[in-house]
Amino acid sequence: MARSCQVCGKGFSLGNQVTTRGKAKYLGGVGTKITGISRRKFKPNLQRLRVTVGNGTNTTVLVCTQCIKGGNITKLVKRKPFHLPKVEKVKPAAEEAVPAGPRARP
Numbered sequence: 234m235a236r237s238c239q240v241c242g243k244g245f246s247l248g249n250q251v252t253t254r255g256k257a258k259y260l261g262g263v264g265t266k267i268t269g270i271s272r273r274k275f276k277p278n279l280q281r282l283r284v285t286v287g288n289g290t291n292t293t294v295l296v297c298t299q300c301i302k303g304g305n306i307t308k309l310v311k312r313k314p315f316h317l318p319k320v321e322k323v324k325p326a327a328e329e330a331v332p333a334g335p336r337a338r339p
Contacts, residue, residue: 238297241297248274249270251269252267253267279295279296280295280297281294282301
């Protein structure tokens with residue numbers, strides 16, 4: 234069973250695992266030496282996610298995190314977000330007249 238992203242098709246890639254020993258020269262050592270090289274797989278970060286597909290149905294898919302961050306999918310909304318009810322602001326009937334100039338001392 235090939236595990237790849239069901240949106241972009243990203244799968245694993247191959248590379249080398251390099252094992253080293255020793256202390257780097259810039260840290261005061263005599264340099265690092267390679268003691269072994271073996272093959273390894275770089276696997277994508279796949280997440281199981283419930284998404285809404287085209288006609289409004291929901292399904293579970295394996296999606297890589299880059300597709301989630303990039304907004305390539307629409308997540309399933311379980312519940313509508315909470316909103317406070319709108320309240321109309323009441324204007325005061327009449328405000329006192331404030332003199333525009335500097336205040337006079339009594």
